[in-house]
Amino acid sequence: MERTRSEERRLSTFHTLYSKYITKIASFPENFSGILTPYMCGIVGYIGKKEAYPILIKGLERLEYRGYDSSGVAIMEEGDILIRKKVGKVAELSKLVKETLPNSKGRVGMAHTRWATHGEPSDVNSHPHTSNSGNISIVHNGIIENYLSIKKILVDKGYKFESETDTEVLVNLIEDVKKESKVSIDEAVRLALLEVAGAFAIVVLSKKDPNTIVVGKRGSPAVIGIGDGEFFVASDATPIIEYTDKVIYLEDDEMGVVKDGELTVKTIHNEVKNPYIQKLEMKIEELEKGGFPHFMLKEIYEQTRSITDSVRGRINAKEGIVKLGGIESHKEELLSAKRILMLACGTSFHAALEAKYFFEELAGVPVSVEYASEFRYRNPVIYKEDLVIAISQSGETADTLAALKLAKERGATVFGVCNVAGSSIPRETHAGIYTHAGPEIGVASTKAFTAQITVLLLLAVFVGKENGKLTVSQVKEILAEMENVPVKIEEILLKEGEVKKIAKELYEKKDFIYLGRGYGYPMALEGALKLKEISYIHAEGLAAGEMKHGSIALVDENMPVLFIANKGVHHEKIVSNMMEIKARKGIVVSLITEGDESTKKLSDFCIELPKTSDLIMPFVASIPLQLLAYHIALLRGADIDKPRNLAKSVTVE
Numbered sequence: 011m012e013r014t015r016s017e018e019r020r021l022s023t024f025h026t027l028y029s030k031y032i033t034k035i036a037s038f039p040e041n042f043s044g045i046l047t048p049y050m051c052g053i054v055g056y057i058g059k060k061e062a063y064p065i066l067i068k069g070l071e072r073l074e075y076r077g078y079d080s081s082g083v084a085i086m087e088e089g090d091i092l093i094r095k096k097v098g099k100v101a102e103l104s105k106l107v108k109e110t111l112p113n114s115k116g117r118v119g120m121a122h123t124r125w126a127t128h129g130e131p132s133d134v135n136s137h138p139h140t141s142n143s144g145n146i147s148i149v150h151n152g153i154i155e156n157y158l159s160i161k162k163i164l165v166d167k168g169y170k171f172e173s174e175t176d177t178e179v180l181v182n183l184i185e186d187v188k189k190e191s192k193v194s195i196d197e198a199v200r201l202a203l204l205e206v207a208g209a210f211a212i213v214v215l216s217k218k219d220p221n222t223i224v225v226g227k228r229g230s231p232a233v234i235g236i237g238d239g240e241f242f243v244a245s246d247a248t249p250i251i252e253y254t255d256k257v258i259y260l261e262d263d264e265m266g267v268v269k270d271g272e273l274t275v276k277t278i279h280n281e282v283k284n285p286y287i288q289k290l291e292m293k294i295e296e297l298e299k300g301g302f303p304h305f306m307l308k309e310i311y312e313q314t315r316s317i318t319d320s321v322r323g324r325i326n327a328k329e330g331i332v333k334l335g336g337i338e339s340h341k342e343e344l345l346s347a348k349r350i351l352m353l354a355c356g357t358s359f360h361a362a363l364e365a366k367y368f369f370e371e372l373a374g375v376p377v378s379v380e381y382a383s384e385f386r387y388r389n390p391v392i393y394k395e396d397l398v399i400a401i402s403q404s405g406e407t408a409d410t411l412a413a414l415k416l417a418k419e420r421g422a423t424v425f426g427v428c429n430v431a432g433s434s435i436p437r438e439t440h441a442g443i444y445t446h447a448g449p450e451i452g453v454a455s456t457k458a459f460t461a462q463i464t465v466l467l468l469l470a471v472f473v474g475k476e477n478g479k480l481t482v483s484q485v486k487e488i489l490a491e492m493e494n495v496p497v498k499i500e501e502i503l504l505k506e507g508e509v510k511k512i513a514k515e516l517y518e519k520k521d522f523i524y525l526g527r528g529y530g531y532p533m534a535l536e537g538a539l540k541l542k543e544i545s546y547i548h549a550e551g552l553a554a555g556e557m558k559h560g561s562i563a564l565v566d567e568n569m570p571v572l573f574i575a576n577k578g579v580h581h582e583k584i585v586s587n588m589m590e591i592k593a594r595k596g597i598v599v600s601l602i603t604e605g606d607e608s609t610k611k612l613s614d615f616c617i618e619l620p621k622t623s624d625l626i627m628p629f630v631a632s633i634p635l636q637l638l639a640y641h642i643a644l645l646r647g648a649d650i651d652k653p654r655n656l657a658k659s660v661t662v663e
């Protein structure tokens with residue numbers, strides 16, 4: 011397969027940043043309802059000759075593009091660690107520091123932007139967090155999965171906790187290890203990190219070691235910048251690049267310790283490393299997008315990670331267990347529901363439609379999927395026994411919010427599936443599940459969609475298992491396949507070059523039709539929406555069986571018809587539809603299962619999907635559909651991240 015240099019560079023950035031992390035799905039955690047701080051938060055650290063604060067605050071501003079809801083800073087100052095933290099924009103933190111710490115001159119410090127996924131963003135949950143003695147402070151990006159068992163041990167030893175975060179547990183674990191083992195701060199961090207399961211990028215400061223900064227990494231990214239007698243730390247190189255172009259990307263389970271002006275890199279198993287110092291050649295804008303030309307493409311590539319994060323801590327495939335902490339309190343209403351009603355708009359509506367197929371197949375529960383904008387202005391029949399699920403990336407879509415309020419007023423139990431913690435929809439619902447896709451910046455929704463179908467599939471499996479529709483061995487099988495999705499997505503991402511070639515052949519077409527059956531039908535709708543919203547080509551998604559009832563009249567030699575033609579239960583029927591299009595000289599584009607030579611022969615263009623069950627096909631099929639829309643839009647010179655007339659969050663009717 012051919013790849014251009016820029017694709018190679020992007021892939022290698024992608025692999026450096028995400029790859030090792032994404033293929034490893036978390037083992038079974040103990041609790042799911044804690045306030046967790048995931049991957050997409052930003053960290054900055056500094057130790058050197060300059061005043062730390064201006065570097066830190068500027069660093070946070072550089073990391074704002076990652077999305078966040080609160081921020082904080084810690085400065086080492088005359089034997090003390092001074093901390094300020096605040097919900098809201100970095101500008102508010104900066105105002106707070108101006109008012110309360112106007113003369114901060116410390117030369118060592120760290121800062122953090124937090125994107126909450128569980129619980130409300132609040133001052134107390136913001137970072138930095140400090141140990142009980144007040145001696146050690148930390149900023150953390152990631153999820154400590156076994157924090158509850160560690161917390162229990164610490165509580166038994168008399169430790170007190172202000173927040174519900176996993177991070178506050180980690181900093182107290184470090185303190186406890188330091189006290190018990192009487193070791194240096196870096197050794198205490200190392201020993202503590204041996205105890206934790208999960209993902210982290212951390213910076214640690216200790217009052218008693220004012221010339222030391224300790225960094226650790228597993229899963230979440232951490233970069234150390236090497237200046238002239240000074241060192242910088244950050245989640246990516248954007249806060250660093252204006253000071254130095256020499257950086258070290260820490261590997262998983264590595265630590266960086268700067269002590270008295272010297273940097274040592276070692277593993278948490280105490281093996282000293284000779285790190286590779288990289289010269290940065292990218293500009294800031296390129297760095298923000300992780301080396302990708304657009305946020306949309308970056309977000310397409312992030313799906314291995316965002317799916318992993320959405321599953322993380324929620325399944326145990328070996329035991330066949332799904333645990334969704336956010337719905338625990340209203341589990342009975344879910345399990346006794348006679349009907350599930352899903353409310354959503356746009357791409358989220360397509361995720362809901364996919365979920366209807368999941369629920370009916372796996373849980374045997376009838377599901378109605380409604381456009382929120384229609385539902386709210388009808389006089390819908392809602393029973394108290396209905397379980398309503400509002401699905402929204404932003405959590406702010408006006409129609410979805412109004413529709414769920416209506417359902418709630420009429421007595422239904424309402425769940426939310428949202429990506430933005432603390433947004434309006436999660437606040438209005440009785441219970442819910444967050445998708446951990448991370449901030450989605452490109453207007454066209456990509457990683458949020460696959461994260462939505464991920465958590466909805468988990469929910470359907472949960473209900474199916476609880477109501478006896480699924481056996482434990484069926485649950486195990488589905489979860490094992492689900493665990494493997496990130497690997498399959500990596501495989502299909504490697505086919506970007508092939509998708510690009512198809513885009514080159516078709517980008518001047520005026521119309522497209524997308525056809526699918528079963529799980530492929532919502533994919534056809536979503537593929538068509540992606541294409542029209544960013545390339546401005548008219549596209550229609552249809553249930554393939556409906557084509558002959560009208561739309562086939564549109565087909566001639568200028569009409570590309572894209573088929574979701576994986577080798578599943580509907581394959582024969584889809585092949586018949588392909589023949590019908592061929593007979594009318596339409597251009598057949600297909601997503602087929604790898605090795606399906608006969609369907610390939612029928613197609614003018616095709617992309618082979620890795621083998622999956624029907625159920626898992628939507629996860630892998632999403633990627634080429636998104637990439638095709640992206641490359642067609644690129645060739646047409648469209649404004650991909652901000653398509654005309656569209657807003658990321660539709661907060662008006």
Ligand code: F6R
Pocket residue numbers: 355356357358359401402403404405406407410453454455456539540543658659660
């Ligand atoms: C399409 C897209 C929109 C949104 C829709 C709902 O790519 O992004 O169709 O899906 O506006 O938005 P949320 O999910 O935020 O409620």
